[in-house]
Amino acid sequence: DQQVKQNSPSLSVQEGRISILNCDYTNSMFDYFLWYKKYPAEGPTFLISISSIKDKNEDGRFTVFLNKSAKHLSLHIVPSQPGDSAVYFCAASAPHSSGDKLTFGTGTRLAVRP
Amino acid sequence: DGGITQSPKYLFRKEGQNVTLSCEQNLNHDAMYWYRQDPGQGLRLIYYSQIVNDFQKGDIAEGYSVSREKKESFPLTVTSAQKNPTAFYLCASSTGRTGGNQPQHFGDGTRLSIL
Numbered sequence: 001d002q003q004v005k006q007n008s009p010s011l012s013v014q015e016g017r018i019s020i021l022n023c024d025y026t027n028s029m030f031d032y033f034l035w036y037k038k039y040p041a042e043g044p045t046f047l048i049s050i051s052s053i054k055d056k057n058e059d060g061r062f063t064v065f066l067n068k069s070a071k072h073l074s075l076h077i078v079p080s081q082p083g084d085s086a087v088y089f090c091a092a093s094a095p096h097s098s099g100d101k102l103t104f105g106t107g108t109r110l111a112v113r114p
Numbered sequence: 115d116g117g118i119t120q121s122p123k124y125l126f127r128k129e130g131q132n133v134t135l136s137c138e139q140n141l142n143h144d145a146m147y148w149y150r151q152d153p154g155q156g157l158r159l160i161y162y163s164q165i166v167n168d169f170q171k172g173d174i175a176e177g178y179s180v181s182r183e184k185k186e187s188f189p190l191t192v193t194s195a196q197k198n199p200t201a202f203y204l205c206a207s208s209t210g211r212t213g214g215n216q217p218q219h220f221g222d223g224t225r226l227s228i229l
Contacts, residue, residue, distance in 0.1 A: 046218070051215055101147070
């Protein structure tokens with residue numbers, strides 16, 4: 001049962017344009033959502049997060065949007081840079097569940113073309 | 115520099131052998147986690163520990179064991195009972211929910227292969 005889904009395994013974007021990565025979830029108990037960036041043979045690096053009491057959180061070039069009614073979140077990267085090329089994972093956690101364990105999506109590989 | 119150190123980076127296991135993956139953190143985090151990543155899949159939780167001397171099974175604990183004798187250390191043993199151990203193993207830590215919503219921070223992983 002995949003509670004967090006990233007339906008696009010890959011995305012290719014021109015440098016300078018916007019990258020939009022999407023994530024859907026099914027568990028209505030999730031109240032904290034995160035995006036991680038991962039390079040090959042390295043651990044994931046935390047990018048940005050959002051609590052369910054908000055619908056938008058911005059940090060520099062990265063913005064996360066949360067639509068609770070649709071159980072959907074997205075990560076916008078503007079402008080995209082070649083160094084952004086990596087696999088992006090969304091993750092979610094629910095309160096009072098197994099500590100603050102994260103449930104991960106399967107990832108989207110972003111390629112930013114120069 | 116605070117962080118999470120996993121060792122070794124690469125590990126080979128013979129059939130029927132137990133191997134132990136090391137994870138050390140100097141972030142003073144209470145909670146620690148072990149995940150497994152397989153190609154084309156997300157990270158799946160093996161075990162987690164919210165406090166010293168306490169740990170719980172995650173979603174795929176069969177064939178694995180852990181200990182949490184010190185706050186800084188959370189070693190994972192892959193036993194011979196784990197029939198498909200080839201994967202990339204990631205250790206993470208966090209302050210835990212008592213500190214409010216906080217992200218988990220990851221080490222650089224250990225790649226385990228079968229000889």
